[in-house]
Amino acid sequence: MPYTGIGYAPSIAKSIWVYPTIERVLKLCGVKSGKKVVVYTDTNRNKDISDMFFGAAVNLGADVIEIVTTPRFGSFTDESRNPPKLALEVMKKSDLVIDLPTNHWAYTASHDEVLDAGAYMLLSEADEELIVRLASTEETIRRTENGAEMLTRAKNVRIVSEAGTDLTLSVKGRTCIAETGIVGGSKKFDVFPASLIEIPPIEDSAKGILVIAPGDPIVEFNKLVDEPIKCTVKDGRIVTIEGGRDATMFKQWYAQWDDPNVYVTAHIGFGTHHNADLLSGQAMDWESLYGGINIAFGANKSLGGNNLAKGHMDIIIRNADFYADDEILVKAGKLVHKALK
Ligand SMILES: [Fe+2]
Numbered sequence: 001m002p003y004t005g006i007g008y009a010p011s012i013a014k015s016i017w018v019y020p021t022i023e024r025v026l027k028l029c030g031v032k033s034g035k036k037v038v039v040y041t042d043t044n045r046n047k048d049i050s051d052m053f054f055g056a057a058v059n060l061g062a063d064v065i066e067i068v069t070t071p072r073f074g075s076f077t078d079e080s081r082n083p084p085k086l087a088l089e090v091m092k093k094s095d096l097v098i099d100l101p102t103n104h105w106a107y108t109a110s111h112d113e114v115l116d117a118g119a120y121m122l123l124s125e126a127d128e129e130l131i132v133r134l135a136s137t138e139e140t141i142r143r144t145e146n147g148a149e150m151l152t153r154a155k156n157v158r159i160v161s162e163a164g165t166d167l168t169l170s171v172k173g174r175t176c177i178a179e180t181g182i183v184g185g186s187k188k189f190d191v192f193p194a195s196l197i198e199i200p201p202i203e204d205s206a207k208g209i210l211v212i213a214p215g216d217p218i219v220e221f222n223k224l225v226d227e228p229i230k231c232t233v234k235d236g237r238i239v240t241i242e243g244g245r246d247a248t249m250f251k252q253w254y255a256q257w258d259d260p261n262v263y264v265t266a267h268i269g270f271g272t273h274h275n276a277d278l279l280s281g282q283a284m285d286w287e288s289l290y291g292g293i294n295i296a297f298g299a300n301k302s303l304g305g306n307n308l309a310k311g312h313m314d315i316i317i318r319n320a321d322f323y324a325d326d327e328i329l330v331k332a333g334k335l336v337h338k339a340l341k
Contacts (some may be wrong), residue, residue: 126159
């Protein structure tokens with residue numbers, strides 16, 4: 001049969017400006033000739049972006065297939081949140097899964113199964129603008145990796161803010177993840193784009209007060225809070241929640257799961273990207289916010305913790321201090337340690 005040129009015709013022209021960034025990142029993730037790559041997405045996602053990933057992986061010489069399913073819903077322990085079984089079986093046989101879902105499944109047992117089978121996984125829920133603006137650079141990678149090294153060495157972490165936060169957590173023996181949006185080596189999973197460090201604390205260690213101040217983002221609410229939320233944390237879990245309307249919503253979010261494990265600390269760390277934008281309303285902007293302290297509760301197994309839970313909440317505390325043992329890394333929301341410049 002002669003080549004007709006009729007058939008696969010991706011609509012990539014509109015998003016072509018994202019292509020160089022995606023190809024650069026896939027190269028850093030080790031995509032090359034001989035690698036088996038699966039692009040996994042659903043019908044609710046932007047087809048232009050999956051086409052960019054597909055095209056970049058092809059251009060780098062990889063053996064690429066794409067799986068498109070319907071959007072998945074439910075809690076992290078519901079079967080309905082997982083990709084179809086057939087898709088999982090294909091992913092397990094790949095070298096890299098480029099995971100582009102509407103609702104991510106990073107805290108499910110299925111996700112662990114794919115990683116345990118040997119595949120690397122790169123998750124992206126971003127749009128074109130965020131991909132270009134927040135992709136890691138040499139500078140942000142160095143800063144993030146340095147921060148992760150310091151936290152991996154640390155035994156204790158303390159967060160203090162003028163708004164009233166004073167929380168200590170043990171991270172002894174835990175490994176801090178440098179989230180740079182690039183997988184490779186021992187880092188089998190990452191989110192793209194992202195620029196932050198996160199370490200799962202010892203699950204029963206957190207104690208003190210956490211105050212989420214007006215203007216601090218809560219990812220799962222998709223908003224900056226209007227009124228302070230005061231949480232008392234004891235033996236690693238939130239035991240009381242006080243405040244106004246935001247606190248009522250906060251309580252409701254936790255109560256909906258009917259699962260005591262959602263109250264347990266999941267990860268602690270801070271954002272490292274100078275281009276992250278508080279006002280964009282996007283989760284990875286908030287989590288990557290330069291000097292913004294991330295604290296999360298709920299599921300954390302994919303991060304090296306032990307907590308299997310139905311939900312996961314990410315909170316960003318601005319203008320706070322972050323100590324690793326006796327060293328101050330972040331002061332009033334600014335990275336101050338020389339290794340983080
Ligand atoms: Fe998180």
